Amino acid sequence: MKCPQCKSEMAAITGRHRYKGSGLDHVFLTDVEVFECSCGERLMALPRVKDLNALLGRKLIMQPSLLGGEEIRFLRKNMRLKAKDFADKIGVQQSTVSRWEKGKQQPDIHVDFVIRALCAAHYGLGAKELIDVIWPEALKNAGKEKPKIELSKADWMEPVLEAPQKPASISENDIEIIAARVSQLVADRMKNDFHETRDDL
Known part of the structure; x- marks a missing residue:
């Protein structure tokens, strides 16, 4: 070359x-x-960059750590959504998304899961593992250093499912269900932290 x-x-x-x-x-x-x-x-x-970015998007929403602003920006752009459209789908203001992506504000804990659920629908992934395994681990690892993501060329050169042309929307009812589940997870974590603190006294 x-x-x-x-x-x-x-x-x-x-x-x-x-x-x-x-x-x-x-x-x-x-x-x-x-x-x-x-x-x-x-x-x-980099051959097949579209497939590479789709694979990375899947890895990001399945990682056991809360999403940061740069990751949210990557996911939004990979879904080909403008900031306003992305904000509308997850029920926040466009200015809020801008603050997240610039690192000026961290998303609320329940919004982190809403974003993952939206992306999971886009990539054709189910939400069960997110709810039962991945997100509780992400909550537990909040504040810790993010693990490195390593992708081999062979990983994205394998055939992958095409993402839908239009990312699915999440209804208000879906958000209420997610918020209730997340609130329970947060409450459980606080209770466990309290008991661990009592045990240390």
Whole structure:
């Protein structure tokens, strides 16, 4: 490959590289080629980026840690939603979404789950595992450092299901059910924390 800057031949290096195109610092790709030039130019060769981003979206909503602003921005853009449309679907103001994505405000705990549920519908995933396993773990790990996400080239080169053209909406009734479930999980966690504190006295 010729360097687009100096037209010299670029050297191909296969290995583990941060996925800067995602905008996320904790996402790494393995077994991908990066072309480097002596002039400092560096290009990553990524086939089937759409499939890669769909896989990453699935990984993000299934990770056992609360979503951050950069992750919310990635998920929204991967669903091809404008900030206002995304805000309408999860029942908040567009300015609230903007504050999340800029890191100026953390979403309420129940909103974190609403976002995951919306994304799960988009990616064709069921909500049962989110409710019973993933989200309780995310709640427990709140405030902890996010685990790194590593994706091998072979992971997204496998056939994946196409996402629906229009992400599903979540009804007010769905949000009430989710909020009730989340409130119960939060209450259970507070009760467990209280008992652990009493035991330490």
